[in-house]
Amino acid sequence: MSSHFLHDFLSPKSIAIYGANNTFGTTMGTMLLIRIINSNFKGKIFPIHLKLDTVLGYKAYKTIAEVPEVPDLVIIVLPPKVVPQVFKECGEKGVKKIVLISGGFRELIEDRSNTLTDEIIDISNSYGMRFTGPNCLGVYNSWIYPEDNGRLNTMMWREQSKRSKFSMASQSGTLASQLWLDAEYPDFSVGKVISVGNEANIDLVDFLEYFKDDEETDVIGLYIEEIKRGKQFLQLAKEVTLKKPIVAIYGGGSQAGNRAIKSHTGSIAGNIKIFDAMIKETGIIKIDYIEEFLDICSMLLTPNFPYPKGKRIGIITFAGGPGALIANNAERKGLIVPEFSESLQSKLKSMLPHTASWSNPIDITFDMNIFNLYINFPKILMKSGEIDIIIIYGAMGFQSMISLEQKNNRVSKHIELREDMRDRIDDMDKLVITPTIKNSQKYSVPVIYINPQSYANPWSKKIREHGGIVFQFWDRPVNCLAKICDYAEYRRNIKLKK
């Protein structure tokens, strides 16, 4: 994607920055430059400062004209009124790409005459420059050096240890940067994030275009307050969703939401119904809740995620209550929990204790046969063709169950541990998870594990490392699956039409 004009925004080799100094906690510009340095950006850095000789250890320049080369990217964190002059100086220097962090352009002009914005648009056009913002937070790119873990980071507060093929464009910079502050949840780190701000020059359509063919992007996230080029956006989204899922969360719609947006980006936000109708035909997965946004992206990022072929869900549980609640929520969300055929039921019945249940949900009760829970029952259900999705309640860590035994001396000296359990405990994940993940991909049936021990429990992490999907509780994954089923259906229908 190095030919796309956005390439230099995400992968510049040199950056000049206006607005950073040496005092922590006072200016945005300083915080931003600290992040760039800490992220192991390997390119050149040229701070521009009228008075200082050095900024955070880098030689500072009084003006961009003094910088010994033309930087690939210029970042501006200055009061709005000086920005037109700085834009001109950048243009004269030959700069082509600018990230305009500063806010206070459009938001303040109550009659929306936008003179300051118009001015910088004109300047940038006259010099052939492109810019993101105003009122944005810049970029995050964990793929800037594909071979190692250097980053370009202007916005993330927390270091991202991993990277994924999740790319996001957001009309709220803080939203995009503050969803990833927790090292445990969600269990994926973003790949590329762009804070698009007020979109005076570069907008969502540009970024969709870029992400569409980007090999480091598998799943696209959008936070939308306003769509500027509606027709182009819808057309492009339709093309993208055939190849890659777009997950979008919309900030507009309510009275107060629209009020917030007007002061935030200056946009005129619309009616939620119009928005919904507009994107319904695009295949975009539209989300109302922020955790659902993260959950669904996390699911879709699962390696070789198997899209469900229909909406029939098979439930395997060792507890009646969660089984009933999963079934309730599945039906509430438009999924189907079919009663199994007689032949399937009698097969399951023969493998279960007589207190169990086998009609769907399969409730194994206190049967300790984990090979049935983890491998055999999922496989039987997949092979039956009677379900499209499997949810397994009770994927708990063996280690922590066994460690009970060692905990209390009063008990442990009296206990014998079954040898077959002790021998297998360390390799349990390979024994019970891997075969089911393989089957899941073979039959294209997503399998969701629920481990109430916690989202970040070591056993849950192991399952995720093997390519499984694990949640702490059962409602959120079911909500996600319902939306993913709709998307899968949309894709099937489009393909049928062609």
Added chain:
Amino acid sequence: MSSHFLHDFLSPKSIAIYGANNTFGTTMGTMLLIRIINSNFKGKIFPIHLKLDTVLGYKAYKTIAEVPEVPDLVIIVLPPKVVPQVFKECGEKGVKKIVLISGGFRELIEDRSNTLTDEIIDISNSYGMRFTGPNCLGVYNSWIYPEDNGRLNTMMWREQSKRSKFSMASQSGTLASQLWLDAEYPDFSVGKVISVGNEANIDLVDFLEYFKDDEETDVIGLYIEEIKRGKQFLQLAKEVTLKKPIVAIYGGGSQAGNRAIKSHTGSIAGNIKIFDAMIKETGIIKIDYIEEFLDICSMLLTPNFPYPKGKRIGIITFAGGPGALIANNAERKGLIVPEFSESLQSKLKSMLPHTASWSNPIDITFDMNIFNLYINFPKILMKSGEIDIIIIYGAMGFQSMISLEQKNNRVSKHIELREDMRDRIDDMDKLVITPTIKNSQKYSVPVIYINPQSYANPWSKKIREHGGIVFQFWDRPVNCLAKICDYAEYRRNIKLKK
């Protein structure tokens, strides 16, 4: 509450147990006894076993008749067919309270003739015995020794370090016991939990009666699949909800949910609409999602939780996107996000940078004045009388922000830290949280803090220790508040009528 017949179930001084042996991982009975021992139960334990001389270090008895005293409580984990005989022997011994763990009584009888259940009911009546179950997991009582941290635990897999005044009765034992496996979420430990099983003898009405006047119970949780004595339940619930909130989650309703329930407790579950209509008049807070159940209980357990006086929510945020999304969801859930009066707006405007917003949401943008965010703006809103609830987005830990500075040598040697920040950092929680919590109680306006760093972040924990309410993201607390507002309104209306 020692006079109530349920007292001995929760606070026995001696327990006899059928069905435990010395091999880990094979029988429920053994796991159950391990838990009792590990929980620091201080009473006597009498295992009953036909062959073993000792069980987990305790002298075992061949029959209950040989036990040297009449135990306060007998726990039975045996195959159903031997249970009637054991019941008789217990009756002969003079036992009055039994926890019948074993399943397989009612669930199996397809024509619902229930002969085995009828038999044990008859036996228990003839000896004046009461029993919970069959098909239950027993009890958990963290208040058995009010002065210290001994417990009675037959069901919880994870040790609960703290205890709260949350009591739960659940028709799913595993549900009740497996909601608390994560040490971090929810940030409260249960007080008392009773797994009621099939309710052949003791039912939800009994437990509500007990919890109603129990001083160690402030919030009551119920998992319901079926209500046996409907009329009494509704009448009693109406009385209880005037004093203490009841939060209920219902497993029935859907086709598959009802199927699951039939095989789970053998109940005939009903239609969700009938259930909803039935409990609507009781003031019960009815919940569909398991995390919402935990969230709402957690909120209500906040010390001196201030019930909101209305549905108007004031939003304070340092990020536009979250502000808009909070507003959207609040309106979607029936809360009101009013535009502030002109006089309030001009007051706020005078304290904010010109790029900020002050109409509701208040978007402070990049203003670093945390005293406004944490103290001044909440107080101004409370005093204004224009809102009933406050939600603050961006309650992030200072320590981790400041520690950025120390992280990278390349940066830190060049940075000066503002002295006022460095001096205050350790006492920040007392400085900024305590005054607002006090105001929150004074004005009866709940304040919800959102810290995207994570639910279990040290700063979030500190806020909770001061009596604050903190979530990682913003949708779930808003959903909870909407339900709590309905409950508060219900209580106000009832009081008005009186």
